[in-house]
Amino acid sequence: MLWRRLGSVAWALVWVLGCNCLWAASAWEKSATPVFRRATLPAGLAPTAMLQDRSGMMWIGTQTGLVRWDGHQFQRDFGDLAKRDDLRSANVTALYEDDSGLLWIGTFGNGLLRLDPRTGAIKAITAGPQGLSGSQVTAMAADRQGGLWVGTDQGLNRLELATGRVQQDAEHGIPLGLPQNIDPAALLLDRRGDLWAAMSYGLFVLRAGARFFELVPLPAGDRPAEDLLSLIEDSTGRLWIGTLTAGVFVREPATGVVHRLLDERGGQAHLEQVIGMADAGNGEIWLGTTKGIVAADIATLSTRRLRPDPAGIAADASWLLFRDRGGLMWVGGVESLAATNPAQQAVSTWYAGGEYQAGGAATLVQTILARADGSVWVSALRGGVSIIAPDRRTIRRLPTQKGRPRHALPEDAILAMIEGPDGRVFIGATNALYVASADGSRVELQEAPQMATARFTALCTVGGRLWIGGNNGLNYLELTARKPAAKRVVANHRVNWLLCESEDELLVGTTQGLFRYRPSSGVMDQPWPETPPGRAGLSSGWISAIAKDGRGRLWVSIYGGGACRVEPGRQGAQGSVRCVGHKEGITDNAANAVALDAQGNAWVSTDTGLARIDADSLKVTPLRQTDGVGLQAHVAGAVATTTEGDLLFGGKGLTVVHPARYQPWTYKAPLVLTAVSEGQPSTGEIRLGPSTRSVQMSFALLDYSAPEQVRYAYRLAGLEQAWTDAPTESRIARYNNIPPGHYSFEVRARNHGGEWATQRWPLHVEPAWYETAPFRAAVAVGVLLALWGVLRLRTQWLVRRAALLREQVAQRTQELQQRTEQLEASRQALRELGAHNALSLEEERKRVARELHDELGQQLVAMRMEMSVLKTRAEAGQSPDSGQWERMRDRVDMLTTSMRQLVMDLRPPALDGGLAPALQWLAAEYQRMSGVTCEAAVDPQVRALNPEVKTMVFRVAQESLNNIARHARATHVHLQLQCNDKGWDLRIDDDGVGFETDRPSRGFGLLSMEERAQLMGGTLRIESQPGQGTHVHLHVPISAATVDAA
Secondary structure (H helix, E strand, O other), X not given: OHHHHHHOOOOOOOOXXXXXXXXXXXXXXXXXXXXXXXXXXXXXXXXEEEEEOOOOOEEEEEOOEEEEEOOOOEEOOOHHHHOOHHHHOOOEEEEEEOOOOOEEEXXXXXXXXXXXXXXXXXXXXOEOOOOEOOOEEEEEEEOOOOXXXXXXXXXXXXXXXXXXXXXXXXXXXXXXXXXXXXXXOEEEEOOOOOEEEEEOOEEEEEOOOOOEOEEEOOOOOOOOOOOEEEEEEOOOOOEEEEEOOOOEEEEOOOOOOEEEOOOOOOOOHHHOOEEEEEEOOOOEEEEEEOOEEEEEEOOOOOEEEOOOOOOOOOOOOOOEEEEOOOOOEEEEEOOEEEEEOOOOOOEEEEEOOOOOOOOOOXXXXXXXXXXXXXXXXXXXXXXXXXXXXXXXXOEEEOOXXXXXXXXXXXXXXXXXEEEXXXXXXXXXXXXXEEEEOXXXXXXXXXXXXXXXXXXXXXXXXXXXXXXXXXXXEEEEEEOOOOOOOOEEEEOOOOEEEEEEEEOOEEEEEEOOEEEEEEOOOOEEEOOOOOOOOOOOOOOOOEEEEEEEOOXXXXXXXXXXXXXXXXXXXXXXXXXXXXXXXXXXXXXXXEOOEEEEOOOOOEEXXXXXXXXXXXXXXXXEEEEOHHHOOOOOOEEEEEEEEXXXXXXXXXXXXXXXXXXXXXXXXXXXXXEEXXXXXXXXXXXXXXXXXXXXXXXXXXXXXXXXXXHHHOEEEEEEEOOOOOOEEEOOOOOEEEEOOOOOEEEEEEEEEEOOOOOEEEEEEEEEEOOOHHHOHHHHHHHHHHHHHHHHHHHHHHHHHHXXXXXXXXXXXXXXXXXXXXXXXXXXXXXXXXXXXXXXXHHHHHHHHXXXXXXXXXXXXXXXXXXXXXXXXXXXXXXXXXXXXXHHHHHHHHHHHHHHHHHHHHHHHHOOHHHHXXXXXXXXXXXXXXHHHHOOEEEEEEOXXXXXXXXXXXXXXXXXXXXXXXXXXXXHOOOEEEEEEEEEOOEEEEEEEXXXXXXXXXXXXXXXXXXXXXXXXXXXXXXXXXXXXXXXXXXXXXXXXXXXXXXXXX
């Protein structure tokens, strides 16, 4: 049995990294390491078998049960397996899918299981008289008569798939010729219909229509062909037989001759323990051995060992090999599962630490030189140069020494290399320039005293000059001079890249952007700047590489600025610049280097792989691990193009691009529902009953190349128009309270190649009884009757309403007439008030005239007479007596007092000191004149009023006190002025006789008070009842404020 045999084998753990490269025509690929993408298995799972069903779903058999995988999620608990612990953890040894879509699961100890993926139902066929001859299933193969051959630990059985009947021995139809009670390790039905059985001690075949198995002899060798483990038929009809002790045998279909498969050295040392085989789909058969994977060419039967991928497969046993429908080759080992695409031949990866690279696995390729003779010179960050021969089979390194040697390279970083016109190679180190002979046999220090401390970061040759860029600017050497001396032409620039366009034009890539230098004039300028703002130009960033295509266009990689294409202008006009960056697919705009293929397409190395840029459309296609790019991060400026057209990029090794072989990912993976709410099928129409209006659906694009890069969106057509993006990790759509009807659940997914796939599933929601058409018709009739009744009631209500409206119109008319009469009375009162004011003004004038005549006039006349007497006595020489002077002075005092009283009557001077003092004075005057107690309470914090409003407030208070004095017969009066956030409040209360405020005729005093309140924008409220005194309240709004103190 397979597992017992493997248990006796000591698996090797370390892969030999070095191997001789083969076939110069495809040397890069043959010496490269296949890039595997590792799947993250749940802990403790060791894959033993794989199958991709007709829907595209992947099923993985493990030592602890069956796992379903949609590329995103591994699921173990589904259907009846979740209810049967014994079956859930069964050791799966083989998988098969029949024509009806049922899965047959061979187990170690639990017999044969049949699983319906649609329902999760499972049935077990165990060992027994009516079942299998043994409980340990080792292999399965279907025939063309509707049967399934099942190998067990107790021999071969045949299962009729339609009836489930099992044939165990010759009496029940099993052909004779096989050893008794020995388990077949592998079964195969070839294209002729012959059944092959690999047993412990030989190979047997049951010819189509025959009744006996035949033993097929295998060639004898140093070791007997024992423990046959695997069988496979290739595309030419050859039969490949893998053994645990004698390597691989190949049977030719035409002659039936069986011969051993030899390795490239003529032996089968690394083919001795073969435990799995699969057709890789690229013209090779992959052999899983205890020491890794060996690829055998179907046409030539030559072999090569696959180097272990540091991030993918290890150099140990690979017993599971499986090729899915997308062409991915899956390799399973101890708790590991990884996939690669053998058909991908556009990118090859040479990891650091191999034969071509010094410095260990962490060494970075700093610069690359592809020479005209086909060789490739590679420098390392930690020093040294490796020369890869044109056949890619031999690699040698230039000698290095510490310090600044004269005939060897220093152990410093090599930053630049260029081939001179005579075939010599100039090598720029950290602080010295070296020149190597064309064959690399000699290395000498190139003396350049003026540049002894410079970093030689860029080199190019043109017109007999070696142009040198470094951290001290731009320099050159005259190569034709007997003793070349360095001459500096540009300083204050850190040069990263040089492109010698002609003898009079150099393109200089610096850390501040791209410049153009003309040696004839010594002028250095920026031909395509970003200024003025808004102009499409080259950013002033780190220029990592420059390339020029056959149409004269420049391609510039800018670290942090993406990649740009510069179209040359016509007849000296300014060229146009277009750039692509992070948004288009260059992650974080990290463009480390650029190279062009034969069609002019640009290939850019980034920090996350590669990016291919279409020469015309500038469409960016990212290439990652799935596309064979094993090195994700690359070194800025590490790029070269070989004479064969291969593009080389440096990182922790070499990424080799073969542009002519580039093919985008074209596999159209199925888009499926992986789970639907309980009770619903995952295929066909989804039906929801009247009581179920909610559904949850999960989905997946069964593209296993890069499932984490797939983007999803979904919608329920008929319910919504917009698409909803779904996270790649969950991919779940939930809908609640869906109205009855027919819908289409639509999902679209975009794979890592940018191709979209759309799938639709019908979804029907059944209506409840109250949502059916008859019920709705009955409801409609009822609604119409109800509407008729409502309309009738409405009409009656409107009639009553019209009568009520007529009554209201009449009442409103009467009210309007009353209002009109009141307005007329108000107008009449205003007219009378105006007349009263005019009469009052005339009376005031008369009073003032009378006061002037009676008081001031008489006093002035008397004073005149006194003065005449004084004059007469003076002319007579008599002196005036003292009494006359006293009388004149008294008269002047009387005149002054009269004048002051007159002015005070017209306008109290207390207003000049503010409203608060004026009101206090008014209260005191009222109490003095009337003898009635008058208390004044004025807020000391009262804020300002403008002068007009202040006067009108005073007059309202004055008029109110006058009314109290004339009519109230009060014994006590209280005057109060307060200020708050809303304005000013004046209150005057008395305990007089009061009056009825609603009587039709009121005095002119009250009218004048109301008029003043309206002019101030305030309100006047008078409350009074006979015998209860009178309360006057004046409110002045805050809008009357001024900046003056009150």
